């Protein structure tokens with residue numbers, strides 16, 4: 001099974017012709033209220049692929065918290081993932097204009113109240129997993145605790161440090177698989193590359209960026225490159241994975257789908273190259289439909305795109 005250090009964000013988004021000006025109130029084309037959050041996306045994506053999923057997800061004691069249990073149930077995720085704290089549930093407000101530009105503000109709320117103590121209480125569940133997956137919508141303390149517990153129990157760990165902030169050394173030291181985009185990798189390696197890495201030339205990743213990231217702890221660093229694909233660097237060498245050609249509707253959730261599929265494939269014992277192929281297929285499938293949950297693929301969708 002995979003254990004996800006999840007997050008919950010109730011998102012309220014409005015489609016508008018143009019962004020409202022300061023002081024202005026304008027009619028939206030549509031307003032949508034829906035559960036989300038990177039951590040929930042990871043959990044839903046892993047479950048959609050048939051993995052048994054456990055994890056932790058914190059909500060507050062306000063009205064917004066009422067959206068969490070149905071969201072878990074609908075995704076066939078265990079209600080035991082839910083942790084209730086005093087305070088506000090994570091929520092966000094956003095606008096998308098007629099050009100597809102978006103602007104967004106998020107209050108992490110209860111996600112930042114998920115603590116190392118909560119994680120310690122789940123120690124046995126973590127030790128029972130094949131893979132622990134973490135993301136950065138929660139604080140460093142619980143991530144460090146979960147990864148350390150996993151490491152001690154021989155459980156593989158995967159970190160997707162998004163939304164990016166500097167990664168503490170103790171977290172990097174207990175991360176087996178680090179999944180990040182080029183901007184995040186450059187920030188971590190304290191360098192800026194001229195131009196984008198090309199999956200057809202993984203050697204450039206090896207010479208210019210990978211080793212600086214690898215040296216900080218992980219045994220596998222996976223760089224996502226949007227419509228170009230992805231590249232992975234481990235101690236055995238580098239692998240480039242071109243993106244699968246698809247008709248893109250919106251790329252929302254592609255990164256989460258990619259990370260979840262990579263974790264599930266590696267937890268199932270697949271090799272790096274095959275896991276990377278599965279991840280790229282999951283990312284591509286997630287772009288074929290609008291939104292996140294509706295767009296996530298099942299294993300058959302991935303296999304079909306890969307041509308298995």
Ligand code: ADP
Nearest residue numbers: 224225226227229230243254255258280283284
């Ligand atoms: P994020 O959403 O975190 O920025 P990316 O945009 O890099 O992440 O997407 C994650 C992965 O999803 C990519 O590495 C790629 O494999 C796949 N993907 C993303 N956009 C496309 C696309 N336009 N066509 C095909 N695959 C895509």
